[in-house]
Amino acid sequence: MAINILVVDDSAVMRKMIIKTIRLCGLDVNQIYEAENGREGLLVLDRGEVDFLFIDINMPVMDGMEMLSRVRQQEATKKLPVLIVSTESNKGRIEEIDRQGAGFVHKPFTPENLRKKMLDITS
């Protein structure tokens, strides 16, 4: 079944790169939505159409860690597959991402790496 994806990143270039990479992954993708920060991303999630979520960490208005925390607090999205895409290397933060049940992809990433992480999470 084709999935709907939401990409949340304040950089339009990075959103395009992630979307381009998703298209190259050979996965069955239907709609890809975009949001510039965590707050916008939560509004898109409220529509209930998203099956997979990509989140950047460093964003204005609402950062990725806060968005992830809110996603996990909501009944409708608490089990949503989430992949954090960031240059983050702080062990504490990466452990927190893991505790919240999300995957982590370090920038820069290859299409192979992104695909593997997506499959790891969805399986």
Place this chain on the structure above:
Amino acid sequence: MDSYKRPIKLNTYKDMENMVKSDNYKDKIYDIVVNTFEVTCYMFPLEEWEAADEKERNFFEKGIRSVVGFNGAATGKMIIEPSSGEFLTAMAANMLGIEAPDAEEKSGALCEVANIICGNTVPLFAHDDQICYIEPPSVLQETENMDGDIDAMKKESVHVYLDEGAVRITVYYTMEEEL
């Protein structure tokens, strides 16, 4: 285990002229820059003999740069300068998978590369387990100067020669214990 291995070439040129090695940061920054360009922009470093020829030309033109500030366990700024407008166009085109990026896409691509390089470089100064905050990248036009006092900071500068141009990365920094 992640099956991907960094395709960094072993016999590439490192421009160390007029630079003093400090804790091997330059080698690490060089590797980060090469890896970022290989994976993100599909651009690869020149062999040593090719890079020597390019260096003779000293071909850095004045153009836009991107600056990323950071603070926390280390404080400072990183500047990335592409060698030419053509090189910047190639970078953006490769990153986005399009033929003719517009000005906004070019500056956005430069900022994103700056963000990735800075995000991977700063932990070198911040010692990995400490938190360092990366500010959003900004664009400096050719006539603009950097804000802030960088003269008192330590400086690392690296040139990387790639198949479609070159890039200069300069990092100004102060570690937390020095503040």
